[in-house]
């Protein structure tokens with residue numbers, strides 16, 4: 564059977580639900596098709612953490628040409644309670660389903676890549692249950708680690724190097740084992756464990772060729788191409804991604 568490749572070049576006719584990965588990092592990081600969709604949809608849903616003044620995903624769109632009047636601020640509280648999280652996404656799905664029934668298209672913003680450690684998956688699943696007839700298109704975006712790699716000149720794999728992507732383990736001893744078993748480790752969700760992680764890297768003598776991206780594209784952004792000196796490690800863990808390289812990079816000269 565011959566299938567046509569998927570294209571994002573022509574936005575679907577409404578109603579459609581779009582999940583868009585936007586940012587993070589230097590302004591302008593999102594697919595051309597996503598910008599097209601932002602301009603065509605009726606509503607742009609921008610999730611904002613309860614503790615935040617502004618949506619991080621919306622900040623990633625600053626300077627881009629779209630109608631800010633379409634934006635709906637969606638407050639969320641990721642407190643770890645599975646029932647409350649499920650109810651939040653079910654309610655959101657019912658609201659978007661109703662808009663779909665009224666013939667409207669909705670774009671939902673998510674930071675970085677749409678399906679990498681992203682809650683967009685919860686919303687997409689809830690929508691499939693609440694409104695199976697509503698067409699869905701999820702567009703990939705730039706991950707926080709791809710943005711950090713580009714900003715620091717860190718090769719995310721050369722030749723046949725093994726790359727492991729994982730949320731920072733609570734048990735730091737397992738991190739040393741992960742580094743031993745791979746060439747590169749991408750560490751997300753570092754949080755308060757940053758100081759302990761830096762101790763591991765120093766112990767292994769590899770801090771020099773590891774990198775960090777903190778609050779990319781946001782106020783207080785820090786980009787470190789080497790972790791030999793890390794000022795204020797207590798504060799830098801939140802919204803940070805670390806790129807760990809076990810061996811010195813091979814450079815072609």
Ligand SMILES: C[S@@+](CC[C@H](N)C(=O)[O-])C[C@H]1O[C@@H](n2cnc3c(N)ncnc32)[C@H](O)[C@@H]1O
Pocket residue numbers: 587588674675676677678679680681682705706707708750751752753776777778779780781802803804
């Ligand atoms: C829920 S995950 C979202 C991942 C995201 N979908 C991606 O593609 O990178 C949150 C983690 O992503 C990373 N992250 C997200 N936004 C970031 C930013 N602006 N700067 C640095 N790291 C970020 C951090 O590791 C954070 O703990």
